[in-house]
Amino acid sequence: MTGETDLSPARLRHARFAIAAVFCAHGAVTGSFATRIPWIQDHAGLTAGTLGLALAFPALGAAVAMPLAGRINHRFGARAALRALLALWTLSLILPSLAPNLPTLCVALFVYGATSGMSDVAMNALGVETENRLGRSIMASLHGMWSLGALLGSAAGTVAAHVGASARLHHLIAALALTVAGLVAVRGVLDLRSDQGAEAPPHFALPPKSALLIGAVGFCAVFAEGASLDWSAVYLRDVLHTDAGLAAASTTAFALTMTVARLVGDRVVDRFGPVRTVRAGGALATVGGLLVVTVRHPAGAMAGFGLIGLGIAVVVPLAFAAAARSGPAPAQAIAGVATITYTSGLIAPSAIGAVADATSLVVSFGLVTLLAFALIAGAAVLRPKTAVGGAAEPNRDEPAGIRP
DSSP: OEEOSOOOHHHHHHHHHHHHHHHHHHHHHHHHHHTTHHHHHHHHTOOHHHHHHHTTHHHHHHHHHTTHHHHHHHHHOHHHHHHHHHHHHHHHTTSGGGOOSHHHHHHHHHHHHHHHHHHHHHHHHHHHHHHHHHTSOOHHHHHHHHHHHHHHHHHHHHHHHHTTOOHHHHHHHHHHHHHHHHHHHHTTSOOEEOOTTOOOOOSSOOOOHHHHHHHHHHHHHHHHHHHHHHHHHHHHHHTSOOOHHHHHHHHHHHHHHHHHHHHHHHHHHHHHHHHHHHHHHHHHHHHHHHHHHHOOSHHHHHHHHHHHHHHHTTHHHHHHHHHHTSSSOHHHHHHHHHHHHHHHHHHHHHHHHHHHHHSOHHHHHHHHHHHHHHHHHHGGGGSOOBOTTSOBOSSOSSOSSOOO
């Protein structure tokens, strides 16, 4: 990648803060939408089953559109592409609350997911490029900023719902505010462009095999995340017979653990490298899963969910960073990994429910524990590539980012 020539330490620090703000704005859209799903369901006249069908369309839209992000990046440059895609994503928040029925909601959520996926790939690709030039890990904290944005968006949505505000008005105001904030943030990111004469990536192409393996690691982490977020409260209520307040607190605790771990995770990655970090995280998540399925006390289960969140927090950021290093087209590789992780997030809640119906929720979280254990073995695919002649790249033992 080429582009602006001023890459002084001060400029790079500014670019890091700018891309962090972009991640925060992106997450705030998700949090704003999630809190108003009940309002959208009521005003579109949906049952629980038809709502579940509609909520599959964001992942479908993302999976279809994400491969396009690499070509958009190549043609317009990283900053211009991110500016346009992020604005489309923030403005798409307006659409779902306008849908009067199931078909229109499915179309709105398809567009919502498509713009989410493309902007997700663009900001992660630029985040990796910023990390490369800084020469130290920042991807975990960037995803921590996304989680923080989601928490802020959901908090604002909770207030809007509490005062009885229409989701149409709430989402219109939130979309406009986040569009302005996103455009301001994008002004500070690195202005990178593909090398002149470089071949444009194809519109649609399978990611390299290495990215598929990296995606499998991300799949395990996102499956555990989706299962814990959507089912931890149900587990405490139905298996351990707690009250609704304590059950809900387990989900909040899990989300906060994930956010905090991501915000401080870069220091751990810089010290120990991505492979050892993910192996240790897999071990922590495995212990957490074992606590969930073996300890029949709310405190033990909540501690277990906390360890799962702590263990998997930095896996997806490191998977995106490793994907960008896996081949000549970083955005294409990131799109491949993102598609796999989006798919995991889509199927995890329903898969946990299906296993629970056939057996029990305890068995379902036994599956989560096995996937957490798989991170210990799968972490090796995050190891940096070696230079010609077999020598390790000259930055650090197992870095999350590489120098250009």
